[in-house]
Amino acid sequence: MKIAFIGLGNMGGGMAANLAKAGNAVRAFDLSEAALETARSNGCETFSTAKEAVEGVEAVVSMLPNGGIVKSVYTDDVIGHAPDGAVLLDCSTIDVATAKDVSAAAEAAGYAMVDAPVSGGIAAANGGTLTFMVGGTEEAFGRAEPILQAMGKAVIHAGDAGAGQTAKICNNMLLAISMIGTAEAMTMAQKLGLDPQKFYEISSQSSGYCWSLNAYTPMPGVGVESPADKGYEGGFASALMLKDLKLAMEAAETAGAKVELGEHAKRLYEVFAVESGGKDFSGIIETL
Structure with missing residues (x-):
C-alpha cells in the first residue's frame, strides 16, 4: 500500500519505519531534515512538503504535536490534495472538538477518517507494539485497521469520531x-x-x-x-x-x-x- 506519513518525531519516526518494514511504500514528510534522513535510512521515500507526500497515496497517517497543527495540515495540505477516497488516520493526541471538526471536514470532502491516538511510548512506537484507540465510522475503522496493525499490538474501535481522543x-x-x-x-x-x-x-x-x-x-x-x-x-x-x-x-x-x-x-x-x-x-x- 502507498501511505503518506506526516510527522516523524519521537513517535512518528518509529511508526513510519514499521509501516515500511511491513512492505508498504511510505512517503514521509517532516520539517526536520534529521528526521527525514532517519526516515530514508528506514526505507521511506521523503518529500519537501506534505502536499507532495500525499500525492497518489491510498492512506495518510499523521503524528503531530497539537490540534492546531493537525487542523492546519489536514485543511491546507491533505484534504483536496490526497486522492479521492483515501483513508486518513490521525494518530496525534489532540482535543476532542478538533478531532471531530477535522473528521467532519474530511468526510464532507469524500474521505474516510479516523482519530487513532496511541498508548505505549517511544519504545512501543519503535517496536511496533502500540495500542490504538480509534474513533470513526465502522467503514473507516475497517479500512484503517490493517494499517494500524502494522504499527501496534492492539487496535480497538472506541466509537464515532472523537471517541479515540x-x-x-x-x-x-x-x-x-x-x-x-x-x-x-x-x-x-x-x-x-x-x-x-x-x-x-x-x-x-x-x-x-x-x-x-x-x-x-x-x-x-x-x-x-x-x-x-x-x-x-x-x-x-x-x-x-x-x-x-x-x-x-x-x-x-x-x-x-x-x-x-x-x-x-x-x-x-x-x-x-x-x-x-x-x-x-x-x-x-x-x-x-
Missing part, C-alpha cells in the same frame, strides 16, 4: 493519578522502614496491583526494569503527560465531569514539568 485522555488521566499514588505509597513504605523491593513483591501481588507499579515501577532498582533505572530518561515525557492532563481537564469542563484527582494530578505535573519536562513521567517520585 476521549479514550486516550481519560486513560492518561487515570495513568497520571495511579502513578502519583504508586510513587507516594512506595516512598511512604520506604520512610517507614520497609524494603521497597519487599513492598513491591507484596503490593504487586495484592490489592495494590496496578500498571504503574507492576509494569512501570517508578523507583530505581525495584521491580521491573523501567525508565527509573535509566535516570528517568526515555519513556513518556512529563511534559507530554501534562499536555494530556490539560486536554483532559478541558474536556471535563466541557462535559461537566467532576475530576478532582485529575485536577490535582495536573497541578503536580505542572510543578514537576517546569524543571523536569523532559524526564519520564514516573520521575515525579523524586518530588516526594
Whole structure:
C-alpha cells in the first residue's frame, strides 16, 4: 500500500519505519531534515512538503504535536490534495472538538477518517507494539485497521469520531493519578522502614496491583526494569503527560465531569514539568 506519513518525531519516526518494514511504500514528510534522513535510512521515500507526500497515496497517517497543527495540515495540505477516497488516520493526541471538526471536514470532502491516538511510548512506537484507540465510522475503522496493525499490538474501535481522543485522555488521566499514588505509597513504605523491593513483591501481588507499579515501577532498582533505572530518561515525557492532563481537564469542563484527582494530578505535573519536562513521567517520585 502507498501511505503518506506526516510527522516523524519521537513517535512518528518509529511508526513510519514499521509501516515500511511491513512492505508498504511510505512517503514521509517532516520539517526536520534529521528526521527525514532517519526516515530514508528506514526505507521511506521523503518529500519537501506534505502536499507532495500525499500525492497518489491510498492512506495518510499523521503524528503531530497539537490540534492546531493537525487542523492546519489536514485543511491546507491533505484534504483536496490526497486522492479521492483515501483513508486518513490521525494518530496525534489532540482535543476532542478538533478531532471531530477535522473528521467532519474530511468526510464532507469524500474521505474516510479516523482519530487513532496511541498508548505505549517511544519504545512501543519503535517496536511496533502500540495500542490504538480509534474513533470513526465502522467503514473507516475497517479500512484503517490493517494499517494500524502494522504499527501496534492492539487496535480497538472506541466509537464515532472523537471517541479515540476521549479514550486516550481519560486513560492518561487515570495513568497520571495511579502513578502519583504508586510513587507516594512506595516512598511512604520506604520512610517507614520497609524494603521497597519487599513492598513491591507484596503490593504487586495484592490489592495494590496496578500498571504503574507492576509494569512501570517508578523507583530505581525495584521491580521491573523501567525508565527509573535509566535516570528517568526515555519513556513518556512529563511534559507530554501534562499536555494530556490539560486536554483532559478541558474536556471535563466541557462535559461537566467532576475530576478532582485529575485536577490535582495536573497541578503536580505542572510543578514537576517546569524543571523536569523532559524526564519520564514516573520521575515525579523524586518530588516526594
